[in-house]
Amino acid sequence: MKIYFELNGKPQYVEVEAGESLLSLLRRLGMKSVKEGCGTGECGTCTVLLEGKPVRSCLTFAPKVQGKRVTTLEGLGTLEDPHPLQRAFVEAGAVQCGFCTPGMILTAYALLQENPDPTPHEVREYLVGNLCRCTGYVKIVDAVLLAAQWKREGQWR
Amino acid sequence: MRLRGVRRYHWARDVDEALSLLSAYQGKGAFLAGGVDLARSPRTDLEGLIDLTGAGLSYIREDGKGLHLGATATLAEILSSAQAQEYAGGILRETLRLVAYPALRNMATLGGAVVSAHPWADIPTLLVALDAEVLYRNAEGEKRMSLAELYRTDFRRIFRESVLLEVLLPPLPGAFAFEKIGRNAGDIALLNACAGLALEDGRIAWARLSVGARPERGERLPWLEEALVGERPSEALWRKVEEEVRARIEVGSDRRASEAWRREVAGVLVRRALARAAGKAGT
Ligand SMILES: Cc1cc2nc3c(=O)[nH]c(=O)nc-3n(C[C@H](O)[C@H](O)[C@H](O)COP(=O)(O)OP(=O)(O)OC[C@H]3O[C@@H](n4cnc5c(N)ncnc54)[C@H](O)[C@@H]3O)c2cc1C
Numbered sequence: 001m002k003i004y005f006e007l008n009g010k011p012q013y014v015e016v017e018a019g020e021s022l023l024s025l026l027r028r029l030g031m032k033s034v035k036e037g038c039g040t041g042e043c044g045t046c047t048v049l050l051e052g053k054p055v056r057s058c059l060t061f062a063p064k065v066q067g068k069r070v071t072t073l074e075g076l077g078t079l080e081d082p083h084p085l086q087r088a089f090v091e092a093g094a095v096q097c098g099f100c101t102p103g104m105i106l107t108a109y110a111l112l113q114e115n116p117d118p119t120p121h122e123v124r125e126y127l128v129g130n131l132c133r134c135t136g137y138v139k140i141v142d143a144v145l146l147a148a149q150w151k152r153e154g155q156w157r
Numbered sequence: 158m159r160l161r162g163v164r165r166y167h168w169a170r171d172v173d174e175a176l177s178l179l180s181a182y183q184g185k186g187a188f189l190a191g192g193v194d195l196a197r198s199p200r201t202d203l204e205g206l207i208d209l210t211g212a213g214l215s216y217i218r219e220d221g222k223g224l225h226l227g228a229t230a231t232l233a234e235i236l237s238s239a240q241a242q243e244y245a246g247g248i249l250r251e252t253l254r255l256v257a258y259p260a261l262r263n264m265a266t267l268g269g270a271v272v273s274a275h276p277w278a279d280i281p282t283l284l285v286a287l288d289a290e291v292l293y294r295n296a297e298g299e300k301r302m303s304l305a306e307l308y309r310t311d312f313r314r315i316f317r318e319s320v321l322l323e324v325l326l327p328p329l330p331g332a333f334a335f336e337k338i339g340r341n342a343g344d345i346a347l348l349n350a351c352a353g354l355a356l357e358d359g360r361i362a363w364a365r366l367s368v369g370a371r372p373e374r375g376e377r378l379p380w381l382e383e384a385l386v387g388e389r390p391s392e393a394l395w396r397k398v399e400e401e402v403r404a405r406i407e408v409g410s411d412r413r414a415s416e417a418w419r420r421e422v423a424g425v426l427v428r429r430a431l432a433r434a435a436g437k438a439g440t
Protein backbone atom coordinates (compact mmCIF):
# COMPACT_ATOMS: atom_id res chain seq x y z
CA MET A 1 0.00 0.00 0.00
CA LYS A 2 1.10 3.61 -0.55
CA ILE A 3 1.17 6.23 2.17
CA TYR A 4 1.81 9.93 2.17
CA PHE A 5 3.62 11.64 5.06
CA GLU A 6 6.07 14.41 5.84
CA LEU A 7 9.60 13.37 6.82
CA ASN A 8 11.80 16.12 8.25
CA GLY A 9 9.77 18.71 6.39
CA LYS A 10 9.81 16.91 3.04
CA PRO A 11 6.79 15.17 1.51
CA GLN A 12 7.07 11.41 0.99
CA TYR A 13 4.79 9.17 -1.03
CA VAL A 14 6.02 5.65 -0.47
CA GLU A 15 5.08 2.02 -0.72
CA VAL A 16 4.84 0.23 2.66
CA GLU A 17 3.85 -3.21 3.80
CA ALA A 18 0.72 -3.12 6.00
CA GLY A 19 2.51 -4.95 8.82
CA GLU A 20 5.82 -3.09 8.48
CA SER A 21 7.25 -0.97 11.31
CA LEU A 22 7.98 2.71 11.00
CA LEU A 23 11.57 1.83 12.00
CA SER A 24 11.96 -0.37 8.95
CA LEU A 25 10.39 2.24 6.67
CA LEU A 26 12.62 5.06 7.95
CA ARG A 27 15.79 3.01 7.54
CA ARG A 28 14.73 2.11 4.01
CA LEU A 29 14.43 5.85 3.40
CA GLY A 30 18.04 6.30 4.55
CA MET A 31 17.40 7.64 8.05
CA LYS A 32 20.27 5.74 9.67
CA SER A 33 20.05 7.71 12.94
CA VAL A 34 16.99 5.57 13.72
CA LYS A 35 18.41 2.40 15.25
CA GLU A 36 17.03 -0.97 16.21
CA GLY A 37 18.39 -1.80 19.65
CA CYS A 38 15.77 -4.28 20.79
CA GLY A 39 12.77 -4.14 18.48
CA THR A 40 10.43 -4.58 21.44
CA GLY A 41 10.06 -1.14 23.03
CA GLU A 42 12.64 -1.58 25.77
CA CYS A 43 15.63 0.55 24.75
CA GLY A 44 14.64 3.82 23.03
CA THR A 45 17.24 3.85 20.24
CA CYS A 46 14.45 3.89 17.61
CA THR A 47 12.68 6.96 19.04
CA VAL A 48 11.35 9.47 16.50
CA LEU A 49 8.93 12.38 16.78
CA LEU A 50 5.42 11.91 15.40
CA GLU A 51 3.62 15.25 15.23
CA GLY A 52 6.33 16.51 17.59
CA LYS A 53 5.79 13.80 20.21
CA PRO A 54 8.25 10.96 20.87
CA VAL A 55 7.13 7.48 19.84
CA ARG A 56 8.91 4.15 19.41
CA SER A 57 9.28 3.53 15.69
CA CYS A 58 9.83 -0.19 16.34
CA LEU A 59 6.32 -0.45 17.85
CA THR A 60 4.60 1.89 15.38
CA PHE A 61 3.01 0.39 12.29
CA ALA A 62 4.20 2.34 9.25
CA PRO A 63 0.67 3.04 7.91
CA LYS A 64 -0.02 4.97 11.13
CA VAL A 65 2.04 7.96 9.93
CA GLN A 66 -0.29 8.51 6.94
CA GLY A 67 -0.84 12.25 6.66
CA LYS A 68 1.42 13.04 9.62
CA ARG A 69 4.74 14.75 10.36
CA VAL A 70 7.72 12.58 11.32
CA THR A 71 11.02 13.99 12.61
CA THR A 72 14.25 12.04 12.95
CA LEU A 73 17.61 13.34 14.14
CA GLU A 74 18.46 14.12 10.50
CA GLY A 75 15.70 16.73 10.67
CA LEU A 76 17.07 18.41 13.78
CA GLY A 77 20.65 19.20 12.79
CA THR A 78 23.51 18.33 10.45
CA LEU A 79 27.25 17.85 10.86
CA GLU A 80 27.84 21.35 9.47
CA ASP A 81 25.02 22.93 11.45
CA PRO A 82 24.33 20.86 14.57
CA HIS A 83 21.27 21.51 16.69
CA PRO A 84 22.03 23.13 20.10
CA LEU A 85 21.03 19.85 21.78
CA GLN A 86 23.66 18.07 19.69
CA ARG A 87 26.24 20.72 20.62
CA ALA A 88 25.30 20.35 24.29
CA PHE A 89 25.79 16.56 24.10
CA VAL A 90 29.29 17.11 22.69
CA GLU A 91 30.14 19.85 25.15
CA ALA A 92 28.98 17.85 28.19
CA GLY A 93 30.76 14.68 27.00
CA ALA A 94 27.45 12.81 26.86
CA VAL A 95 28.36 10.63 23.86
CA GLN A 96 30.50 7.51 24.01
CA CYS A 97 29.57 4.84 21.47
CA GLY A 98 26.69 7.05 20.33
CA PHE A 99 24.16 4.31 19.69
CA CYS A 100 21.65 5.75 22.17
CA THR A 101 22.30 9.39 21.27
CA PRO A 102 19.72 10.02 18.52
CA GLY A 103 16.92 8.64 20.72
CA MET A 104 18.18 10.58 23.73
CA ILE A 105 18.32 13.85 21.81
CA LEU A 106 14.88 13.49 20.23
CA THR A 107 13.33 12.57 23.58
CA ALA A 108 15.11 15.48 25.25
CA TYR A 109 13.92 17.78 22.46
CA ALA A 110 10.30 16.81 23.20
CA LEU A 111 10.87 17.30 26.95
CA LEU A 112 12.26 20.81 26.44
CA GLN A 113 9.31 21.75 24.22
CA GLU A 114 6.96 20.71 27.05
CA ASN A 115 9.07 21.97 29.91
CA PRO A 116 11.96 24.37 29.17
CA ASP A 117 13.13 24.44 32.78
CA PRO A 118 13.23 20.82 34.00
CA THR A 119 14.86 19.70 37.25
CA PRO A 120 17.50 16.95 36.98
CA HIS A 121 14.86 14.56 38.34
CA GLU A 122 12.37 15.58 35.65
CA VAL A 123 15.02 14.95 32.97
CA ARG A 124 15.65 11.48 34.37
CA GLU A 125 11.93 10.77 34.58
CA TYR A 126 11.35 11.77 30.95
CA LEU A 127 14.34 9.80 29.68
CA VAL A 128 13.50 6.71 31.75
CA GLY A 129 12.80 4.58 28.68
CA ASN A 130 16.06 5.46 26.88
CA LEU A 131 18.86 3.12 27.85
CA CYS A 132 22.56 3.95 27.60
CA ARG A 133 25.12 1.21 28.13
CA CYS A 134 28.13 3.55 28.19
CA THR A 135 27.83 6.88 29.91
CA GLY A 136 26.15 6.15 33.23
CA TYR A 137 23.60 8.88 32.39
CA VAL A 138 25.14 11.67 34.48
CA LYS A 139 26.57 13.54 31.51
CA ILE A 140 23.43 12.97 29.46
CA VAL A 141 21.39 14.73 32.15
CA ASP A 142 24.04 17.49 32.27
CA ALA A 143 23.79 17.91 28.49
CA VAL A 144 20.00 18.23 28.56
CA LEU A 145 20.20 20.79 31.37
CA LEU A 146 22.81 22.74 29.41
CA ALA A 147 20.64 22.78 26.27
CA ALA A 148 17.68 23.84 28.45
CA GLN A 149 19.72 26.76 29.76
CA TRP A 150 20.64 27.80 26.19
CA LYS A 151 16.97 27.55 25.25
CA ARG A 152 15.91 29.79 28.14
CA GLU A 153 18.65 32.26 27.14
CA GLY A 154 16.98 32.46 23.73
CA GLN A 155 19.71 30.64 21.74
CA TRP A 156 17.08 28.33 20.27
CA ARG A 157 13.36 27.71 20.38
CA MET B 158 9.28 -5.73 14.04
CA ARG B 159 7.18 -6.79 11.13
CA LEU B 160 3.92 -8.69 11.13
CA ARG B 161 4.48 -10.95 8.18
CA GLY B 162 1.64 -11.82 5.90
CA VAL B 163 -0.49 -8.77 6.66
CA ARG B 164 -1.81 -7.49 3.37
CA ARG B 165 -4.13 -4.66 4.30
CA TYR B 166 -4.39 -1.90 6.86
CA HIS B 167 -7.80 -0.33 7.40
CA TRP B 168 -8.83 2.83 9.19
CA ALA B 169 -12.28 2.14 10.63
CA ARG B 170 -14.39 5.30 10.59
CA ASP B 171 -16.79 4.01 13.21
CA VAL B 172 -17.44 0.96 15.35
CA ASP B 173 -19.88 -0.69 12.95
CA GLU B 174 -17.38 -0.46 10.12
CA ALA B 175 -14.71 -1.95 12.39
CA LEU B 176 -16.95 -4.89 13.24
CA SER B 177 -17.90 -5.59 9.65
CA LEU B 178 -14.28 -5.37 8.49
CA LEU B 179 -13.26 -7.78 11.22
CA SER B 180 -15.95 -10.31 10.38
CA ALA B 181 -14.97 -10.19 6.70
CA TYR B 182 -11.50 -11.52 7.65
CA GLN B 183 -13.02 -14.61 9.33
CA GLY B 184 -10.50 -14.80 12.14
CA LYS B 185 -7.56 -13.52 10.12
CA GLY B 186 -8.03 -9.87 11.04
CA ALA B 187 -7.19 -7.99 14.23
CA PHE B 188 -8.10 -4.67 15.77
CA LEU B 189 -5.39 -2.36 16.87
CA ALA B 190 -5.35 0.95 18.71
CA GLY B 191 -1.84 2.18 19.59
CA GLY B 192 -0.49 -1.07 18.19
CA VAL B 193 2.38 -1.25 20.68
CA ASP B 194 1.23 -4.61 21.92
CA LEU B 195 0.23 -6.06 18.59
CA ALA B 196 3.61 -4.98 17.17
CA ARG B 197 5.28 -7.45 19.53
CA SER B 198 2.92 -10.26 18.64
CA PRO B 199 4.40 -13.41 17.13
CA ARG B 200 1.23 -14.02 15.08
CA THR B 201 1.82 -15.00 11.45
CA ASP B 202 -1.80 -15.77 10.52
CA LEU B 203 -3.04 -12.18 10.24
CA GLU B 204 -4.05 -10.76 6.88
CA GLY B 205 -5.71 -7.49 7.85
CA LEU B 206 -5.26 -4.88 10.56
CA ILE B 207 -8.16 -2.65 11.55
CA ASP B 208 -7.09 0.58 13.23
CA LEU B 209 -9.66 1.84 15.74
CA THR B 210 -8.09 5.20 16.55
CA GLY B 211 -10.28 7.05 14.04
CA ALA B 212 -13.54 5.43 15.19
CA GLY B 213 -14.55 8.16 17.62
CA LEU B 214 -13.51 6.36 20.81
CA SER B 215 -10.85 8.76 22.11
CA TYR B 216 -13.15 10.84 24.31
CA ILE B 217 -12.73 11.61 28.00
CA ARG B 218 -15.90 12.97 29.60
CA GLU B 219 -17.68 13.09 32.90
CA ASP B 220 -21.36 12.84 33.77
CA GLY B 221 -23.53 11.68 36.67
CA LYS B 222 -22.41 8.07 36.16
CA GLY B 223 -18.72 8.88 36.46
CA LEU B 224 -15.69 9.35 34.25
CA HIS B 225 -16.02 7.85 30.77
CA LEU B 226 -12.67 7.01 29.19
CA GLY B 227 -12.98 6.12 25.49
CA ALA B 228 -11.10 2.92 24.62
CA THR B 229 -8.69 4.62 22.21
CA ALA B 230 -7.77 7.53 24.52
CA THR B 231 -4.00 7.28 24.89
CA LEU B 232 -2.38 7.10 28.31
CA ALA B 233 -0.78 10.49 27.55
CA GLU B 234 -4.18 12.01 26.73
CA ILE B 235 -5.59 10.72 30.01
CA LEU B 236 -2.54 12.04 31.88
CA SER B 237 -3.08 15.53 30.48
CA SER B 238 -6.87 15.62 30.84
CA ALA B 239 -8.15 17.92 33.60
CA GLN B 240 -11.15 15.68 34.34
CA ALA B 241 -8.98 12.61 34.65
CA GLN B 242 -6.57 14.50 36.89
CA GLU B 243 -9.35 15.41 39.29
CA TYR B 244 -10.87 11.97 39.46
CA ALA B 245 -10.50 10.28 42.90
CA GLY B 246 -7.84 12.69 44.08
CA GLY B 247 -5.54 12.26 41.06
CA ILE B 248 -4.98 8.49 41.21
CA LEU B 249 -5.02 8.12 37.40
CA ARG B 250 -2.16 10.55 37.09
CA GLU B 251 -0.24 8.99 39.97
CA THR B 252 -0.48 5.53 38.39
CA LEU B 253 -0.18 6.25 34.67
CA ARG B 254 3.06 8.15 35.25
CA LEU B 255 4.48 4.81 36.41
CA VAL B 256 3.46 3.04 33.20
CA ALA B 257 6.45 2.62 30.87
CA TYR B 258 7.79 5.99 29.61
CA PRO B 259 6.46 9.04 27.74
CA ALA B 260 7.04 7.71 24.20
CA LEU B 261 5.04 4.57 24.95
CA ARG B 262 2.24 6.53 26.64
CA ASN B 263 1.90 8.68 23.52
CA MET B 264 0.79 5.60 21.55
CA ALA B 265 -0.56 3.08 24.08
CA THR B 266 -4.29 3.30 24.74
CA LEU B 267 -6.32 2.48 27.81
CA GLY B 268 -8.47 0.06 25.81
CA GLY B 269 -5.36 -1.72 24.53
CA ALA B 270 -4.19 -2.10 28.11
CA VAL B 271 -7.57 -3.51 29.23
CA VAL B 272 -7.72 -6.02 26.37
CA SER B 273 -4.06 -7.09 26.41
CA ALA B 274 -4.48 -7.47 30.19
CA HIS B 275 -0.91 -8.44 30.94
CA PRO B 276 -0.82 -10.02 34.39
CA TRP B 277 2.19 -7.87 35.31
CA ALA B 278 0.52 -4.65 34.17
CA ASP B 279 -0.39 -1.82 36.52
CA ILE B 280 -3.54 -0.70 34.74
CA PRO B 281 -5.72 -3.75 35.56
CA THR B 282 -4.67 -3.52 39.22
CA LEU B 283 -5.69 0.15 39.25
CA LEU B 284 -8.95 -0.34 37.38
CA VAL B 285 -10.27 -3.20 39.52
CA ALA B 286 -9.58 -1.13 42.65
CA LEU B 287 -11.61 1.68 41.07
CA ASP B 288 -14.60 -0.63 40.36
CA ALA B 289 -14.22 0.05 36.64
CA GLU B 290 -16.95 -1.02 34.25
CA VAL B 291 -16.39 -1.78 30.58
CA LEU B 292 -18.73 -1.33 27.65
CA TYR B 293 -18.20 -3.36 24.49
CA ARG B 294 -20.09 -4.02 21.27
CA ASN B 295 -20.33 -6.99 18.94
CA ALA B 296 -22.82 -8.29 16.39
CA GLU B 297 -25.31 -9.07 19.16
CA GLY B 298 -25.27 -5.57 20.62
CA GLU B 299 -23.71 -3.69 23.51
CA LYS B 300 -22.81 -5.08 26.88
CA ARG B 301 -21.74 -3.43 30.11
CA MET B 302 -19.88 -5.44 32.75
CA SER B 303 -17.60 -4.84 35.68
CA LEU B 304 -13.97 -5.27 34.68
CA ALA B 305 -13.35 -7.72 37.53
CA GLU B 306 -16.20 -9.86 36.19
CA LEU B 307 -14.95 -9.56 32.61
CA TYR B 308 -11.54 -10.88 33.66
CA ARG B 309 -13.25 -13.94 35.14
CA THR B 310 -14.76 -14.76 31.71
CA ASP B 311 -12.96 -15.90 28.57
CA PHE B 312 -12.42 -12.24 27.70
CA ARG B 313 -9.78 -12.90 25.06
CA ARG B 314 -12.43 -14.72 23.05
CA ILE B 315 -14.91 -11.90 23.58
CA PHE B 316 -12.49 -9.38 22.11
CA ARG B 317 -11.83 -11.53 19.09
CA GLU B 318 -15.25 -10.37 17.90
CA SER B 319 -16.04 -7.27 19.97
CA VAL B 320 -14.86 -3.69 20.15
CA LEU B 321 -14.21 -2.32 23.61
CA LEU B 322 -15.92 1.07 23.58
CA GLU B 323 -15.11 2.60 26.93
CA VAL B 324 -14.08 2.20 30.52
CA LEU B 325 -16.39 3.85 33.05
CA LEU B 326 -15.01 4.85 36.43
CA PRO B 327 -17.80 5.44 38.94
CA PRO B 328 -17.65 8.33 41.43
CA LEU B 329 -15.95 6.95 44.54
CA PRO B 330 -15.90 8.28 48.09
CA GLY B 331 -12.26 7.64 48.95
CA ALA B 332 -8.67 8.70 48.36
CA PHE B 333 -6.28 6.35 46.59
CA ALA B 334 -2.59 5.50 46.42
CA PHE B 335 -0.69 3.23 44.01
CA GLU B 336 2.57 1.37 44.68
CA LYS B 337 4.72 -0.36 42.08
CA ILE B 338 8.00 -2.15 42.55
CA GLY B 339 10.24 -3.18 39.65
CA ARG B 340 13.98 -3.63 39.21
CA ASN B 341 14.34 -0.02 38.16
CA ALA B 342 12.14 2.99 37.40
CA GLY B 343 11.47 1.89 33.81
CA ASP B 344 10.78 -1.76 34.55
CA ILE B 345 7.43 -3.51 34.53
CA ALA B 346 6.15 -4.45 37.98
CA LEU B 347 7.42 -7.35 40.03
CA LEU B 348 4.41 -6.54 42.19
CA ASN B 349 1.94 -3.66 42.35
CA ALA B 350 -0.81 -2.56 44.73
CA CYS B 351 -3.58 0.00 44.89
CA ALA B 352 -5.40 1.13 48.05
CA GLY B 353 -8.41 3.38 48.52
CA LEU B 354 -9.87 4.54 51.84
CA ALA B 355 -12.70 6.79 52.98
CA LEU B 356 -12.84 7.92 56.61
CA GLU B 357 -15.76 8.93 58.80
CA ASP B 358 -15.22 10.33 62.29
CA GLY B 359 -11.65 9.08 62.22
CA ARG B 360 -12.61 5.53 61.32
CA ILE B 361 -12.34 3.66 58.01
CA ALA B 362 -15.79 3.70 56.42
CA TRP B 363 -14.87 2.16 53.07
CA ALA B 364 -11.80 0.37 51.73
CA ARG B 365 -10.50 -0.92 48.41
CA LEU B 366 -7.36 -2.97 47.91
CA SER B 367 -5.92 -4.74 44.93
CA VAL B 368 -2.60 -6.44 44.31
CA GLY B 369 -1.26 -7.43 40.89
CA ALA B 370 1.73 -9.01 39.15
CA ARG B 371 1.52 -11.76 41.75
CA PRO B 372 2.44 -12.94 39.01
CA GLU B 373 -1.31 -13.25 38.29
CA ARG B 374 -3.32 -10.22 37.19
CA GLY B 375 -4.43 -7.65 39.76
CA GLU B 376 -7.37 -8.65 41.92
CA ARG B 377 -9.03 -7.19 44.98
CA LEU B 378 -8.57 -8.54 48.51
CA PRO B 379 -12.21 -8.52 49.77
CA TRP B 380 -11.31 -10.11 53.12
CA LEU B 381 -8.96 -7.24 53.89
CA GLU B 382 -11.37 -4.58 52.65
CA GLU B 383 -14.03 -5.93 55.05
CA ALA B 384 -11.63 -6.25 57.96
CA LEU B 385 -10.50 -2.65 57.63
CA VAL B 386 -13.95 -1.09 57.93
CA GLY B 387 -14.47 0.36 61.40
CA GLU B 388 -10.75 0.46 62.26
CA ARG B 389 -8.84 3.63 63.09
CA PRO B 390 -5.91 4.32 60.78
CA SER B 391 -2.62 4.07 62.66
CA GLU B 392 0.92 2.85 62.15
CA ALA B 393 0.06 -0.13 64.38
CA LEU B 394 -2.90 -1.04 62.17
CA TRP B 395 -0.76 -0.89 59.03
CA ARG B 396 1.85 -3.16 60.66
CA LYS B 397 -0.88 -5.65 61.54
CA VAL B 398 -2.23 -5.54 57.98
CA GLU B 399 1.29 -6.09 56.63
CA GLU B 400 1.56 -9.30 58.69
CA GLU B 401 -1.88 -10.51 57.61
CA VAL B 402 -1.27 -9.87 53.94
CA ARG B 403 2.02 -11.73 54.19
CA ALA B 404 0.23 -14.68 55.78
CA ARG B 405 -2.82 -14.81 53.52
CA ILE B 406 -2.10 -13.41 50.07
CA GLU B 407 -2.01 -15.77 47.12
CA VAL B 408 1.24 -15.20 45.25
CA GLY B 409 3.48 -17.36 43.10
CA SER B 410 6.87 -17.63 41.45
CA ASP B 411 7.89 -16.85 37.91
CA ARG B 412 11.24 -16.14 36.28
CA ARG B 413 11.17 -12.57 37.61
CA ALA B 414 10.56 -13.16 41.32
CA SER B 415 10.01 -15.98 43.77
CA GLU B 416 6.89 -16.66 45.80
CA ALA B 417 8.81 -15.99 49.01
CA TRP B 418 9.97 -12.60 47.77
CA ARG B 419 6.46 -11.63 46.60
CA ARG B 420 4.95 -12.71 49.93
CA GLU B 421 7.41 -10.57 51.86
CA VAL B 422 7.05 -7.54 49.62
CA ALA B 423 3.24 -7.71 49.17
CA GLY B 424 2.81 -6.88 52.85
CA VAL B 425 5.11 -3.90 52.56
CA LEU B 426 3.45 -2.54 49.40
CA VAL B 427 -0.04 -2.85 50.88
CA ARG B 428 1.11 -1.13 54.08
CA ARG B 429 2.66 1.74 52.12
CA ALA B 430 -0.35 2.15 49.85
CA LEU B 431 -2.74 2.17 52.82
CA ALA B 432 -0.68 4.66 54.80
CA ARG B 433 -0.50 7.03 51.83
CA ALA B 434 -4.20 6.65 51.00
CA ALA B 435 -5.09 7.36 54.65
CA GLY B 436 -2.86 10.44 54.58
CA LYS B 437 -4.68 11.72 51.52
CA ALA B 438 -8.11 10.85 52.97
CA GLY B 439 -7.17 13.10 55.86
CA THR B 440 -6.16 11.40 59.05
C1 LIG C 1 7.59 -1.65 26.35
C2 LIG C 1 6.28 -1.72 27.09
C3 LIG C 1 6.24 -1.38 28.44
C4 LIG C 1 5.03 -1.43 29.14
N1 LIG C 1 5.02 -1.07 30.46
C5 LIG C 1 3.85 -1.11 31.14
C6 LIG C 1 3.81 -0.75 32.51
O1 LIG C 1 4.80 -0.34 33.11
N2 LIG C 1 2.61 -0.83 33.16
C7 LIG C 1 1.46 -1.24 32.51
O2 LIG C 1 0.40 -1.28 33.14
N3 LIG C 1 1.49 -1.59 31.22
C8 LIG C 1 2.64 -1.54 30.53
N4 LIG C 1 2.66 -1.91 29.21
C9 LIG C 1 1.42 -2.39 28.60
C10 LIG C 1 0.75 -1.25 27.84
O3 LIG C 1 -0.01 -0.46 28.71
C11 LIG C 1 -0.15 -1.86 26.78
O4 LIG C 1 0.67 -2.66 25.95
C12 LIG C 1 -0.79 -0.79 25.91
O5 LIG C 1 -1.63 0.02 26.69
C13 LIG C 1 -1.53 -1.41 24.77
O6 LIG C 1 -2.24 -0.39 24.11
P1 LIG C 1 -2.30 -0.31 22.53
O7 LIG C 1 -3.37 0.67 22.23
O8 LIG C 1 -0.99 -0.07 21.92
O9 LIG C 1 -2.78 -1.80 22.20
P2 LIG C 1 -2.75 -2.55 20.79
O10 LIG C 1 -1.43 -3.16 20.56
O11 LIG C 1 -3.33 -1.68 19.74
O12 LIG C 1 -3.81 -3.70 21.11
C14 LIG C 1 -3.54 -4.68 22.10
C15 LIG C 1 -4.58 -5.80 21.96
O13 LIG C 1 -5.88 -5.31 22.28
C16 LIG C 1 -6.75 -5.37 21.16
N5 LIG C 1 -7.50 -4.11 21.18
C17 LIG C 1 -6.98 -2.86 21.31
N6 LIG C 1 -7.96 -1.95 21.42
C18 LIG C 1 -9.13 -2.64 21.36
C19 LIG C 1 -10.51 -2.25 21.43
N7 LIG C 1 -10.89 -0.97 21.60
N8 LIG C 1 -11.45 -3.22 21.33
C20 LIG C 1 -11.09 -4.52 21.15
N9 LIG C 1 -9.80 -4.96 21.10
C21 LIG C 1 -8.84 -4.01 21.20
C22 LIG C 1 -5.87 -5.60 19.95
O14 LIG C 1 -6.53 -6.37 18.99
C23 LIG C 1 -4.69 -6.34 20.55
O15 LIG C 1 -4.99 -7.70 20.67
C24 LIG C 1 3.85 -1.86 28.48
C25 LIG C 1 3.89 -2.22 27.12
C26 LIG C 1 5.09 -2.15 26.42
C27 LIG C 1 5.09 -2.53 24.97
Ligand code: FES
Pocket residue numbers: 035036037038039040041042043044045046047056057058059
Ligand atom coordinates in the same frame (compact mmCIF):
# COMPACT_ATOMS: atom_id res chain seq x y z
S1 FES D 1 14.41 -0.65 19.08
FE1 FES D 1 12.59 0.37 19.59
S2 FES D 1 12.73 0.57 21.72
FE2 FES D 1 14.48 -0.65 21.25
Ligand code: FES
Pocket residue numbers: 094095096097098099100101131132133134135
Ligand atom coordinates in the same frame (compact mmCIF):
# COMPACT_ATOMS: atom_id res chain seq x y z
S1 FES E 1 26.73 6.23 24.43
FE1 FES E 1 26.82 4.10 24.09
S2 FES E 1 24.80 3.50 24.56
FE2 FES E 1 24.80 5.53 25.16
